[in-house]
Amino acid sequence: MSPELERLFQHLRFPSISTDSRHIDDVRQNAEWLMGQFESMGLTAHLYETPGNPVVVARNRLVEGRKTVLVYGHYDVQPVDPLELWESPPFEPEIREGKIWGRGGADNKGQHFVHMLGAEKTIREEGDLPVNVIFLIEGEEEIGSPNLVPFLCEHREELACDIIAVSDTGMVAPGVPTLGYGLRGITCLEVMLRGPKGDLHSGVYGGCVANPATAAARMVASLHHDDGLIAVEGFYDEVVPLQDWEREMWASVPGATDEDFLKTIGSPSPHGEPGYSMAERIWARPTVEVNGMGGGYQGEGSKTVIPAQAMFKLSCRLVPGQDPASIQQRVEDHLRKHTPPGVTLEIKRGHSGKAYHTDPHSPFGKAAQIALEKSFGRPPVLIREGGSIPIIQDMKEILGADSLMLGLSHPDCQIHAPNENFPVENFERGIEMSRILLRELAKI
Amino acid sequence: MSPELERLFQHLRFPSISTDSRHIDDVRQNAEWLMGQFESMGLTAHLYETPGNPVVVARNRLVEGRKTVLVYGHYDVQPVDPLELWESPPFEPEIREGKIWGRGGADNKGQHFVHMLGAEKTIREEGDLPVNVIFLIEGEEEIGSPNLVPFLCEHREELACDIIAVSDTGMVAPGVPTLGYGLRGITCLEVMLRGPKGDLHSGVYGGCVANPATAAARMVASLHHDDGLIAVEGFYDEVVPLQDWEREMWASVPGATDEDFLKTIGSPSPHGEPGYSMAERIWARPTVEVNGMGGGYQGEGSKTVIPAQAMFKLSCRLVPGQDPASIQQRVEDHLRKHTPPGVTLEIKRGHSGKAYHTDPHSPFGKAAQIALEKSFGRPPVLIREGGSIPIIQDMKEILGADSLMLGLSHPDCQIHAPNENFPVENFERGIEMSRILLRELAKI
Numbered sequence: 016m017s018p019e020l021e022r023l024f025q026h027l028r029f030p031s032i033s034t035d036s037r038h039i040d041d042v043r044q045n046a047e048w049l050m051g052q053f054e055s056m057g058l059t060a061h062l063y064e065t066p067g068n069p070v071v072v073a074r075n076r077l078v079e080g081r082k083t084v085l086v087y088g089h090y091d092v093q094p095v096d097p098l099e100l101w102e103s104p105p106f107e108p109e110i111r112e113g114k115i116w117g118r119g120g121a122d123n124k125g126q127h128f129v130h131m132l133g134a135e136k137t138i139r140e141e142g143d144l145p146v147n148v149i150f151l152i153e154g155e156e157e158i159g160s161p162n163l164v165p166f167l168c169e170h171r172e173e174l175a176c177d178i179i180a181v182s183d184t185g186m187v188a189p190g191v192p193t194l195g196y197g198l199r200g201i202t203c204l205e206v207m208l209r210g211p212k213g214d215l216h217s218g219v220y221g222g223c224v225a226n227p228a229t230a231a232a233r234m235v236a237s238l239h240h241d242d243g244l245i246a247v248e249g250f251y252d253e254v255v256p257l258q259d260w261e262r263e264m265w266a267s268v269p270g271a272t273d274e275d276f277l278k279t280i281g282s283p284s285p286h287g288e289p290g291y292s293m294a295e296r297i298w299a300r301p302t303v304e305v306n307g308m309g310g311g312y313q314g315e316g317s318k319t320v321i322p323a324q325a326m327f328k329l330s331c332r333l334v335p336g337q338d339p340a341s342i343q344q345r346v347e348d349h350l351r352k353h354t355p356p357g358v359t360l361e362i363k364r365g366h367s368g369k370a371y372h373t374d375p376h377s378p379f380g381k382a383a384q385i386a387l388e389k390s391f392g393r394p395p396v397l398i399r400e401g402g403s404i405p406i407i408q409d410m411k412e413i414l415g416a417d418s419l420m421l422g423l424s425h426p427d428c429q430i431h432a433p434n435e436n437f438p439v440e441n442f443e444r445g446i447e448m449s450r451i452l453l454r455e456l457a458k459i
Numbered sequence: 460m461s462p463e464l465e466r467l468f469q470h471l472r473f474p475s476i477s478t479d480s481r482h483i484d485d486v487r488q489n490a491e492w493l494m495g496q497f498e499s500m501g502l503t504a505h506l507y508e509t510p511g512n513p514v515v516v517a518r519n520r521l522v523e524g525r526k527t528v529l530v531y532g533h534y535d536v537q538p539v540d541p542l543e544l545w546e547s548p549p550f551e552p553e554i555r556e557g558k559i560w561g562r563g564g565a566d567n568k569g570q571h572f573v574h575m576l577g578a579e580k581t582i583r584e585e586g587d588l589p590v591n592v593i594f595l596i597e598g599e600e601e602i603g604s605p606n607l608v609p610f611l612c613e614h615r616e617e618l619a620c621d622i623i624a625v626s627d628t629g630m631v632a633p634g635v636p637t638l639g640y641g642l643r644g645i646t647c648l649e650v651m652l653r654g655p656k657g658d659l660h661s662g663v664y665g666g667c668v669a670n671p672a673t674a675a676a677r678m679v680a681s682l683h684h685d686d687g688l689i690a691v692e693g694f695y696d697e698v699v700p701l702q703d704w705e706r707e708m709w710a711s712v713p714g715a716t717d718e719d720f721l722k723t724i725g726s727p728s729p730h731g732e733p734g735y736s737m738a739e740r741i742w743a744r745p746t747v748e749v750n751g752m753g754g755g756y757q758g759e760g761s762k763t764v765i766p767a768q769a770m771f772k773l774s775c776r777l778v779p780g781q782d783p784a785s786i787q788q789r790v791e792d793h794l795r796k797h798t799p800p801g802v803t804l805e806i807k808r809g810h811s812g813k814a815y816h817t818d819p820h821s822p823f824g825k826a827a828q829i830a831l832e833k834s835f836g837r838p839p840v841l842i843r844e845g846g847s848i849p850i851i852q853d854m855k856e857i858l859g860a861d862s863l864m865l866g867l868s869h870p871d872c873q874i875h876a877p878n879e880n881f882p883v884e885n886f887e888r889g890i891e892m893s894r895i896l897l898r899e900l901a902k903i
Contacts, residue, residue, distance in 0.1 A: 034760035094762060100657075158760060185663065199662060203761050212725025218643060218846030221776050222746035223720060223737035225730035228771075229749050232679030239673065241799075276667060281656025286669040286801035293667035302666035305673050306764050307755035312772065317647050317809050319774050320750055327672075328756065330763050332665050355685075357730035365761055402662030431764055432658040 016110070019132050022052070023442070026090075026124045027108040027117045033068060033091035033158045042068045042154050045090050049152055056135045058150070063170075065162035068154030072170070075134075075144050082456050083147040085176040085416065086134075087406065088127025088183065089156030092119040093431045100433035113439050120437035121424035126182040127152060129423065129442060133449030145457035149174060153406075156183075159203075159366030160406045167413040176416050178379045180452060181407065182445065184400045184422030188270025189438070192387035192448075195420030196375035197298070197399030198407060200333035202343040203365025206234065206350060207326045208358045214311075215321040224321070225357025228310035231325040237353040238303050238329075238346075243287045245303050247349040255336035257299045261399075265294045268396045270426065279426045297401035302332040303346065330365070332403060339367035368405020373417045382455035383419040390448035421448065460554070463576050466496070467886070470534075470568045471552040471561045477512060477535035477602050486512050486598050489534050493596055500579045502594070507614075509606035512598030516614070519578075519588050526900050527591040529620040529860065531850070532571025532627065533600030536563040537875045544877035557883050564881035565868035570626035571596060573867065573886060577893030589901035593620060600627075604850050611857040620860050622823045624896060625851065626889065628844055628866030632714030633882070636831035636892075639864030640819040641742065641843030642851060644777035646787045647750075647809025650678065650794060651770045652802045658755075659765040668765070669801025672754035675769035681797040682747050682773075682790075687731045689747050691793040699780040699816075701735075701743050705841075709738045712840045714870065723870065741845035746776040747790065774809070776845065783811035812849035817861040826899035827863040834892035865892065 016024075029045035032038040046062055046069040053060035053073035060073040068091065077083075095105040095118055103109050108117030115125060130150070137144055151174065153163050167174060186193040210227040211220075240246050265271060273285050276293040287296045296302075310325025312318035331342055347362055354360045374380060375397045387395040400420065407418045423441045424430060460468075473489035476482040490506055490513045497504035497517035504517040512535065521527075539549040539562050547553050552561030559569060574594070581588055595618065597607055611618065630637040654671040655664070684690050709715060717729050720737040731740040740746075754769025756762035775786055791806055798804045818824055819841045831839035844864070851862045867885045868874060 034758075034762065036759075094756075094758070096756075096758070201662065201763070203763075205761070210726050215724060216846060217746070217748045217750055217774055218645070218776055219844075220720075220724055220741060221748045221774075221845060222731045222744055223729055223740040224724055224726040225728075226748055228752045229679060229683065232676040232749070232752065232771075233683075235673060235676035236680035239677075276664075280659060280664060280668055282654050282668040282801055283803060284669075284801050285667055286799075287666045296666040297664060300666055302661070304661045304665045304670055304765055305676065305755060306661055306762060307757045307766070308672045308676065308769065309753040309755075309757040311749060311751035313751045313753040313770065317649075317772060317774065318750060319645070319647075321748055322751070325752065326757065327676075328761060330661055330665075330761070332662055355730075357726060357728050359727060400663070401665060402660060429657065430663070431660045431762070434657075 023115065023125060023128050024108045026128060027119050028106055030106045031091045031154065032094050033155050034094060042091060046071050046154055049090055052131060053150065056131065057138055063166065065166055067162045070154065070163070070166055071152045073150040075148050077147050081147050082459060083149065083176040084453060084456055085149045085151055085174060085179045086127065086130045087179055087181045087410070088152045089123050089154065090152050091154045091157050092122065093157050097433060102434055110439065114436040115439060115442065116434065116436045118435050120435050121428035122430035122435065123156065123183045125437040125442055126423050126445070129445030130180065130182065130449045133446045136446065137450050137453065144453055146453050148453065149176060156406065161366065163406055164409050164413065167409060171413060174414055176414060178456060179410055179416050179418040180421060181404065181418050182421045182423050183404055184402065184420045185424040185426060186422055187268050187396055187398060189425050190391065191269050192391035192393065192395040193422050194375055194380065194383050194387060194395045194397050195400045195422055196373050196380065196397060198371040199401055199403050200337065200339055200368050200370035201330055201403035201405065202333060202339040202367040203330045204343065204346055205326065205328045205363040205365060207324060207361040209324045210358045211321065211323050214323050217319040217321050221321060225355060226321050227325040227358050228322050230355045230358045231308060231310060231327050233355050234350055234353050235305055235308060235327055242289050244289060247303065247345050249345050250301065250342065253336040253338070254301060254334055257295060262295065264397060265298070268294065268398060298399040299334055301334050301337060304330055306330050332401065333370050335370045335372045337370065339369055343367060368403050369408040371408040371411065378459045379417060379419060379456065382459060383421060383452060385455050386448050386452035387421065389451050390444045467559065467569060467572050468552045470572055471563050472550055474550045475535050475598065476538050477599050478538060486535060490515050490598055493534055496575060497594065500575065501582055507610065509610055511606045514598065514610055515596045517594040519592050521591050525591050526903060527593065527620040528897060528900055529593045529595055529618060529623045530571065530574045531623055531625045532596045533567045533598065534596050535598045535601050537566065537601050541877060546878055554883065558880040559883060559886065560878065560880045562879050564879050565872040566874035566879065567600065567627050569881040569886055570867050573889030574624065574626065574893045577890045580890065581894050581897065588897055590897050592897065593618060607850055608853050611853065615857060618858055620858060622900060623854055623860050623862040624865060625862050626865045626867050627848065628864045629868045629870060630866055631712050631840055631842060633869050634835065635713050636835035636837065636839035637866050638819055638824065638827050638831060638839045638841050639844050639866055640817050640824065640841060641779065642815040642848050643845055644781065644783055644812045644814035645774055645847045646777060646783040646811040647774045648787065648790055649770065649772045649807040649809060651768060651805040653768045654802045655765065655767050658767050661763040661765050665765060669799055670765045671769040671802050672766050674799045674802040675752065675754055675771050677799050678794055678797050679749055679752065679771055686733050688733060691747065691789050693789050694745065694786065697780040697782065698745060698778055701739060705743065706739065708841055709736070712738065712842060742843035743778055745778050745781060748774055750774050777814045779814050779816040781814065783813055787811060812847050813852045815852045815855065822903045823861065823863060823900065826903060827865060827896060829899050830892045830896035831865065833895050834888045
């Protein structure tokens with residue numbers, strides 16, 4: 016195993032799960048480890064405290080007149096449950112079948128680490144980088160980056176840059192370099208429904224009071240029409256429609272036919288908003304999805320209770336034109352209106368982020384296209400992404416810079432799921448891509 | 460303390476928890492203690508082995524031409540956790556505030572022991588019982604009586620009887636004698652829905668395939684109309700309607716108004732089949748209830764996944780006229796018909812039991828009413844019960860005899876919970892009730 020891979024493995028061994036307070040020390044130790052890495056590369060590194068997890072910022076010498084490139088990444092990871100579905104332990108990375116297996120391999124440790132290694136190699140070989148580089152690696156991306164906006168505002172001048180490079184997205188298919196120019200936004204809601212003061216025996220009391228699990232199901236069911244269209248009033252009102260060149264390009268993107276998606280996902284058939292391909296639904300249409308739902312006895316066998324409470328968690332993916340706060344309000348209004356009688360409703364508003372959109376044909380976009388083409392050996396496809404990286408929109412607003420999304424993960428990298436993995440080949444080509452990118456950006 | 464209470468305390472001191480294999484010896488010792496009690500009363504007692512815990516059967520001399528009464532009870536008890544909530548140790552019975560505190564006081568040791576003491580007193584005072592009596596006290600009621608049906612079949616002739624007396628239910632309120640003449644049946648189903656082969660990132664793939672949690676919610680929601688009426692085709696077809704006298708009587712049953720039930724349950728309002736009071740819904744109308752439902756991430760914070768699968772568990776409470784197998788089939792048909800596209804459905808059929816119903820105005824029912832009225836000083840209320848006691852229907856089918864449900868526990872007796880208790884007054888009146896019952900049954 017190469018020394019670079021060994022160092023990535025060190026990075027992956029930290030169980031830096033930001034949503035679980037039991038891992039708060041692991042998260043901090045991961046940040047401190049990153050500090051050591053940056054310092055050994057010869058960069059100046061700072062660990063900044065926030066009300067949550069620390070932000071690590073590292074940079075080379077600032078030379079006036081050079082372009083400044085900010086590389087964004089995050090060292091926190093998603094939870095690992097259900098643990099029993101992992102084929103190897105999530106925080107004991109290993110290589111099998113040309114892939115690095117472990118939580119964070121693709122999302123996002125493997126992907127930001129290639130930029131660190133690319134810079135390190137260029138410094139070692141050329142004595143300096145061709146541009147000013149700022150690495151900004153945060154520890155709260157998986158919980159919606161609650162402290163990053165204040166941090167960006169406070170450090171606006173220190174973080175001033177011309178362009179931002181982010182590898183936290185995906186390639187449409189193995190071997191097909193992909194430049195992302197759009198992201199969906201997000202807004203989340205959590206709903207708790209309470210009925211009886213304790214679980215009831217479903218014989219002794221069944222039939223006479225509202226069952227919170229039934230109420231939860233009815234509310235979730237009310238969110239969509241039978242054909243998949245979202246039933247929340249006004250949900251689609253401000254959506255910016257797809258452009259013709261996008262629909263044309265996307266129709267020929269390798270690995271992005273309905274058939275390709277179904278094969279990757281393993282679902283029996285497509286389902287969603289009528290009138291769109293799966294790629295269009297994912298990249299350019301908004302959603303309401305249940306991320307979790309539960310109530311009552313879910314173990315083996317039967318337990319004849321009427322649960323005292325039930326819950327569900329929703330996230331909406333948003334597209335250009337949609338305002339997260341107003342969509343959140345519309346969904347909340349819808350839920351209040353559709354709460355069945357006999358239960359009490361508690362809605363917790365979760366995090367939100369606007370959709371992001373930029374021009375892939377700008378000079379920065381062209382530099383990214385060249386870097387991708389040279390490192391992967393074919394011209395990149397231009398797509399949007401279905402996921403949300405709210406911080407990209409935030410950086411646009413606060414730092415005034417656009418982001419180049421140079422995704423390196425594959426559709427089967429299982430991010431956020433058991434058996435997350437990252438191809439060794441993309442790790443190696445990514446290091447090369449990062450080096451060419453800085454060189455091309457220096458030419459603008 | 461009376462010698463009778465002291466003997467009940469001996470009975471209560473055995474920690475005869477049938478679900479916990481560590482108590483297997485305690486269970487057996489309790490059965491052997493019962494044998495001693497029956498023998499000292501002058502009855503012939505047998506301890507029958509089963510693949511599980513022993514069944515104790517005791518009887519007086521069989522006299523041709525006399526009615527034969529079987530008294531059913533169980534000497535096993537529920538677990539005691541959470542132990543820290545008990546105000547006195549569960550297996551060290553004591554008397555406070557006119558109540559006997561300890562596990563098994565109400566469910567069921569205290570309730571069957573009154574029948575034993577009643578018979579003993581009659582034998583002592585009158586030399587014999589006015590009827591043939593068979594006591595059948597089992598040790599597996601709290602784990603679903605898995606060995607009792609084969610036992611009944613094997614000993615059908617020995618257990619032949621005209622009527623069965625069971626004190627294992629409750630009084631509607633303190634001081635209100637209660638004769639139960641019906642129980643709901645049950646049928647259970649478990650549903651698993653599968654979509655993508657693994658959990659998906661709700662950004663990367665959201666909107667293009669069916670979400671199994673949404674599908675589960677839509678299926679659960681399809682089971683009822685907005686007003687609470689069950690939407691399964693034919694569900695109510697064979698339901699025997701409530702009789703006028705039942706509705707009239709139940710409207711005046713103490714402790715059984717909607718207000719009373721809501722206070723006990725702690726729900727904000729009633730909900731269920733339109734046109735019925737809560738008591739009517741519980742005692743005489745069928746239900747479809749979700750006992751458990753789940754899919755996706757239910758922990759703290761958010762995890763933006765589309766779950767690969769979702770499940771729900773249903774139980775239907777059935778009333779006279781409904782056949783469990785055909786209701787199970789109709790619910791299954793409904794679920795298949797209402798499965799949204801894009802998910803695969805797996806249905807597991809669970810256990811079933813018929814509803815039970817007898818005529819409280821039969822000669823046997825009238826004897827029970829007289830016994831309750833004379834011992835408690837007011838006419839009993841006649842009710843059905845919402846729960847299911849499958850063994851009562853089994854005895855009906857195997858032995859051909861109806862059961863008189865002479866419940867002696869109060870709504871606050873905390874059966875199955877910490878601080879189980881049984882009023883001393885009901886213990887004493889119960890002994891009297893049992894003596895009168897045998898005398899009245901002898902007159903038929």
